């Protein structure tokens with residue numbers, strides 16, 4: 001089986017593509033080619049993952065009409081030509097797109113060449129590229145049931161996000177050991193996404209007043225860029241003994257497996273990981289993302305009782321520690337939220353996507 005993967009820009013599009021590729025290598029000895037751009041993060045991440053990589057040159061559409069868009073259309077057509085050449089050479093049985101603008105010409109070219117295609121959407125509100133490609137793709141896999149109204153139901157399959165599959169084997173004891181916290185002690189993890197969040201760091205000093213009364217350890221992840229500054233601000237206050245400030249968590253699945261409650265943004269991979277493990281959360285969607293797309297993600301978990309949502313404009317240290325304390329102090333509420341999170345989790349997402357693709361290739 002030969003599969004082309006495409007998707008890029010942020011990790012949120014790349015990691016699901018790699019997870020699908022790995023599953024297909026395992027299930028069907030698939031041979032993989034990843035088509036991305038030189039500028040996206042995929043140019044570094046994909047070769048590091050040991051997957052063959054080719055680049056095409058393409059940029060995204062501006063949301064407003066502009067001369068740049070005319071150039072983008074010309075570049076799209078050039079991208080389609082280059083993608084067709086790569087596809088004719090590699091001869092894939094199917095092409096998988098996981099969003100980000102590089103998918104556009106690749107999946108479009110595949111459909112014009114009669115190669116079966118599947119696109120995967122990570123967020124509740126589909127991105128521009130997947131909306132465009134939904135007309136051409138043979139299958140549309142979604143992470144959230146709430147995405148269904150955006151797509152043709154005959155092509156739709158609700159698989160979840162394949163990143164969920166990867167956290168299941170996480171070793172909880174190793175999570176405790178890596179943080180230097182006694183096993184079994186409740187942990188509240190506060191993490192503002194892979195690069196940290198300024199608003200989270202600014203809220204931290206306001207949390208300190210009530211922190212020593214919290215019956216849990218607070219692990220606060222600053223993000224690499226904010227670490228020195230945040231540590232500096234804390235030095236002036238006497239930091240409580242149950243506060244652990246770190247720049248980044250390299251073993252996130254293990255730490256999530258040890259967490260009692262997580263406070264984080266509402267990026268799709270994070271939510272897939274939390275629900276796969278059944279971890280309760282307070283979600284503070286980033287207001288700085290395209291179309292505010294994290295808010296509908298957060299709402300999907302909040303409506304199911306798996307999480308509480310807090311808007312960034314409501315975020316102060318005092319308000320956040322108050323909400324954390326109310327949840328951590330109520331074991332029944334924690335259990336209800338954890339059960340609701342687990343009920344939403346789709347840890348079999350990787351295997352289901354692999355089955356969909358194998359069926360797609362068989363029906364060719």
Ligand SMILES: CC(=O)N[C@H]1[C@@H](OP(=O)(O)OP(=O)(O)OC[C@H]2O[C@@H](n3ccc(=O)[nH]c3=O)[C@H](O)[C@@H]2O)O[C@H](CO)[C@@H](O)[C@@H]1O
Pocket residue numbers: 010011012013099122123191193194195221247248249250251252253265266267268269270271273286289293294
């Ligand atoms: C800022 C931004 O545009 N984010 C978007 C990006 O997600 P992006 O990949 O940036 O963010 P996600 O929340 O989806 O994933 C973050 C990943 O980083 C890991 N992590 C984080 C912190 C840390 O210290 N260690 C660590 O390993 C998390 O476990 C998770 O696996 O694409 C997603 C899918 O389209 C969108 O839903 C997000 O809105």
